[in-house]
Structures are given as C-alpha cells and as structure tokens.
Amino acid sequence: MITHKLSVLVVEDHSIIAEGLSSILQGSEGLELRGVFSTAEAALLFLGSQPVDVLLLDISLPEMSGIEMCRTVKKQYKKTKIIALTNHTEKSVVQEMLESGADGYLLKNTSRQDLVAAISQVMNNQFIMQSEIQKLLFSPTPAGKALPRLTTREKEILQLVGQGATTSAIARQLFISPQTVETHRRNLMQKFEVNNSAALIKKATEKGLL
Amino acid sequence: MITHKLSVLVVEDHSIIAEGLSSILQGSEGLELRGVFSTAEAALLFLGSQPVDVLLLDISLPEMSGIEMCRTVKKQYKKTKIIALTNHTEKSVVQEMLESGADGYLLKNTSRQDLVAAISQVMNNQFIMQSEIQKLLFSPTPAGKALPRLTTREKEILQLVGQGATTSAIARQLFISPQTVETHRRNLMQKFEVNNSAALIKKATEKGLL
DNA sequence: TTTTTTATCCATGAAAACCGGTAGATGAAA
DNA sequence: TTTCATCTACCGGTTTTCATGGATAAAAAA
Numbered sequence: 001m002i003t004h005k006l007s008v009l010v011v012e013d014h015s016i017i018a019e020g021l022s023s024i025l026q027g028s029e030g031l032e033l034r035g036v037f038s039t040a041e042a043a044l045l046f047l048g049s050q051p052v053d054v055l056l057l058d059i060s061l062p063e064m065s066g067i068e069m070c071r072t073v074k075k076q077y078k079k080t081k082i083i084a085l086t087n088h089t090e091k092s093v094v095q096e097m098l099e100s101g102a103d104g105y106l107l108k109n110t111s112r113q114d115l116v117a118a119i120s121q122v123m124n125n126q127f128i129m130q131s132e133i134q135k136l137l138f139s140p141t142p143a144g145k146a147l148p149r150l151t152t153r154e155k156e157i158l159q160l161v162g163q164g165a166t167t168s169a170i171a172r173q174l175f176i177s178p179q180t181v182e183t184h185r186r187n188l189m190q191k192f193e194v195n196n197s198a199a200l201i202k203k204a205t206e207k208g209l210l
Numbered sequence: 211m212i213t214h215k216l217s218v219l220v221v222e223d224h225s226i227i228a229e230g231l232s233s234i235l236q237g238s239e240g241l242e243l244r245g246v247f248s249t250a251e252a253a254l255l256f257l258g259s260q261p262v263d264v265l266l267l268d269i270s271l272p273e274m275s276g277i278e279m280c281r282t283v284k285k286q287y288k289k290t291k292i293i294a295l296t297n298h299t300e301k302s303v304v305q306e307m308l309e310s311g312a313d314g315y316l317l318k319n320t321s322r323q324d325l326v327a328a329i330s331q332v333m334n335n336q337f338i339m340q341s342e343i344q345k346l347l348f349s350p351t352p353a354g355k356a357l358p359r360l361t362t363r364e365k366e367i368l369q370l371v372g373q374g375a376t377t378s379a380i381a382r383q384l385f386i387s388p389q390t391v392e393t394h395r396r397n398l399m400q401k402f403e404v405n406n407s408a409a410l411i412k413k414a415t416e417k418g419l420l
Numbered sequence: 421t422t423t424t425t426t427a428t429c430c431a432t433g434a435a436a437a438c439c440g441g442t443a444g445a446t447g448a449a450a
Numbered sequence: 451t452t453t454c455a456t457c458t459a460c461c462g463g464t465t466t467t468c469a470t471g472g473a474t475a476a477a478a479a480a
C-alpha cells in the first residue's frame with residue numbers, strides 16, 4: 001500500500017526530547033525523518049522548500065507557539081498531518097490546538113510504539129489522542145466543571161469556614177444564629193457533594209472560590 | 211585524568227525522554243550507559259548487582275518516587291552521584307530532592323551539552339543546577355511563609371484529609387490506629403498554626419501541598 | 421398572583437474533631 | 451552512647467460538626 005516512506009518533521013525545543021524523537025523515528029521502518037527544528041520559524045522555512053507528510057509539533061516553543069504554527073501550516077500545506085506532542089493537559093490548550101487543525105494530540109509520556117502507530121493512523125485520516133485527553137475533553141467532570149451556584153450568604157460563610165472559623169464564631173460575626181450558619185454550611189456541602197468541611201474547602205479552592 | 215569511562219544509569223518512565231537520554235549518553239565520549247529503567251524498583255535491583263558512578267533520576271515515577279529512590283541509593287551506595295532530571299519547578303520538590311542527597315538538579319529542557327557537562331561536574335564533587343532553580347531556591351520565600359517541614363506520614367494524612375476522609379477512614383486505609391491519625395492531624399494543625407481541618411486544607415493548598 | 425429561592429431559625433442525637441497530656445519503639449544523628 | 455525525630459498509641463474530656471427533619475418570612479421569578 002505504502003508507495004514510499006512517510007516524511008516526518010519534528011519541531012521541539014527541548015533537546016533531550018528532540019533527541020529521543022529523532023532516535024525513535026530513525027529506527028522506525030517506513031518513516032523518514034527529514035529534520036528536527038527547535039523553533040517554529042526555522043521549521044516553516046524548511047517546509048517552504050520541502051513539504052512533509054507528518055509534523056510532530058511541540059506547543060511551548062520560543063517565539064511563535066506551536067498553536068500558531070499549526071494554523072499556518074494547515075493553511076499553506078493542507079495535506080500535511082499535524083500531531084501535537086506536548087505536556088499540556090489544560091482543556092483550553094487542547095481545544096485550541098484541535099481548532100487550529102491538529103490531527104492528533106499526544107502527551108510526552110507516549111510510548112514509542114504508540115507514537116509510531118499514531119503516525120500511520122493520522123495518515124489514514126484518523127484522528128488520534130490518548131484516552132486521558134479524550135476524557136478531559138468530553139467530560140467536564142460530570143459533577144466538576146459545573147460549579148454550583150452559591151447565594152451571597154453562602155459565599156460569605158464559605159470564606160469564613162476557609163479561615164478556620166467555627167460555626168459559632170461565624171454566627172457572632174454575621175449576627176445570625178449558629179443554626180443558620182449550620183444550615184448554610186450544610187447546603188454548601190450538599191452543593192459541592194462532600195461530607196465535611198475539609199473537603200468542602202478543598203473543592204472550593206480548586207474552583208477558585210477562595 | 212580519567213582512568214576509565216564513567217558508568218551512568220538512567221531512571222525515567224517517559225519513553226521518549228528515556229530514548230533521548232540514551233541516545234545522548236551513548237554518543238558521548240567517556241560515558242558508558244549501563245541501563246535505562248522505567249521504575250525505581252527495577253533500577254535498585256540492578257544497582258544491587260552493579261553499582262554505577264552517576265544516576266540520572268526522574269522524580270515522577272510509578273510506585274516509588276525519585277525522591278525516595280535518591281535517599282535509598284545515597285544510603286547504600288555513597289559514592290554514586292545522583293542528578294535529578296525532571297520538570298518539577300516547585301521549591302518544595304527541589305528542596306526535598308536536595309535534602310535527600312542529590313548532587314544536581316536539572317530540568318528537562320537542559321541541552322545535551324549541559325547535560326554531559328553536568329555529569330563530569332558532579333564527578334568532580336561539584337554541585338550543579340540551573341540558574342533558574344537557584345533563583346527559585348534562594349528567592350526570599352514570599353512574605354516569610356516558610357512552609358513547615360512535614361514528615362512523610364504527615365503528608366499522607368494531609369492528602370487524605372483533603373479528600374474528605376474521616377479519621378477512622380484514614381486509619382483503616384493506612385492500617386494504623388485512629389488515635390495515631392488524630393495525633394498526626396493535630397501535629398499538622400499545629401505546624402500550620404490553625405485550629406481545624408478546614409483551615410488546614412486551605413493553608414496547605416495555598417502552599418501547594420495538595 | 422402563585423411559585424420558587426433565599427435567608428433565617430429550631431431541636432435532637434450521633435459522630436467526629438479537638439485539646440492536652442503521656443509514652444513506648446525505632447532508627448538516625450551527634 | 452545519648453539525643454533527637456518520627457511514628458506509633460492511649461486516656462479523658464470538651465467542643466464542633468454532621469445528619470434529620472422540620473418551620474417562617476421576604477424577595478424574586480414565573
């Protein structure tokens with residue numbers, strides 16, 4: 001089926017990883033490593049003279065980022081497949097990369113087998129990414145991303161609980177009954193789906209409420 | 211000066227990086243790569259039969275962490291030099307690694323030249339780390355917030371408390387008495403200068419321990 | 421104008437956390 | 451060897467939290 005070797009280009013500024021990729025790709029049948037660049041600019045220049053089949057692209061690069069480069073390449077060389085190869089696990093980064101036209105998203109903990117397999121898969125017009133990334137992308141963490149709507153009073157109480165205040169201390173400070181404070185705290189815990197204050201504070205902190 | 215080649219061992223679970231290191235080290239004069247392992251346990255087993263001069267050690271590893279491994283190795287093979295090779299830039303991690311006896315701390319963006327140079331430097335009993343890390347380490351600790359030194363056990367309990375586990379649940383999980391868990395928690399609260407778990411979790415989170 | 425949400429309050433009892441000590445066993449360090 | 455740190459465990463007692471299961475009034479939304 002394969003008429004000639006797939007040409008591959010790597011853009012990666014960490015030399016240890018660049019070396020690793022280089023070594024893996026060179027040792028793989030059916031792949032031909034055309035170059036390893038440490039900046040997007042240099043790689044683009046190269047592509048101008050010699051397009052490739054697959055581009056392995058880091059995101060954190062000096063100057064022009066991998067995301068920008070991805071957009072540029074996809075505009076100019078529609079046939080070139082792009083696989084993002086990075087450590088970013090933030091949903092926003094992944095999304096941006098995919099919206100920029102990337103054909104795959106791999107983390108740097110990918111095994112050499114998976115890496116090589118991924119390259120042939122994207123050449124078959126498949127879209128590839130690890131299951132971790134898929135999960136991240138398609139499940140807003142069922143009870144996670146949707147941060148509960150808190151009332152003004154609840155936010156106040158949450159703050160004070162986080163400062164280590166006891167129920168009665170909070171009551172005194174807000175001039176309300178301790179029972180009321182209890183009720184609010186209970187509702188908070190319910191909304192956050194936890195069963196004690198420690199976990200409540202942790203979740204609230206994670207969501208940036210504290 | 212050098213009588214024979216320096217023997218080097220790599221412990222790294224990301225295969226791309228492992229490959230990169232392997233390739234770099236094999237291509238370096240005066241160095242002999244004795245092995246690349248993806249777990250601390252496997253590497254320790256190997257060291258038992260064959261000590262080496264220098265150990266390149268990742269920190270995030272499955273099961274036993276690089277920090278623990280560092281301690282173990284330094285205890286058993288005092289002459290082996292250890293260079294941490296990781297992406298962790300948290301001050302606490304760096305400190306812990308150095309306290310565990312590491313002779314150097316490099317980030318994974320190190321160039322191959324620097325890496326090879328680092329190896330010969332530690333063999334000359336020099337201590338090596340990037341200037342970024344030095345800055346991080348000697349930076350004035352924002353607002354005098356020296357984070358308390360926690361014991362291994364305390365860290366474990368802190369994690370679990372943050373997950374909302376009760377004293378008895380923690381006790382069951384760690385196979386120790388609930389009273390012991392209470393004691394640890396009490397000590398944690400003392401160290402963080404708070405008087406309940408909610409505030410404990412908040413402070414710990416602020417300091418990046420959770 | 422109903423209905424819902426929000427904030428307020430209450431009681432009771434069980435479970436957990438918190439406090440202030442004490443103390444044995446290790447293992448490492450001085 | 452003695453000291454120090456750490457982990458372990460216990461006692462007795464107080465305080466706080468958590469779970470149930472209510473209720474009322476005002477404000478906002480429908």
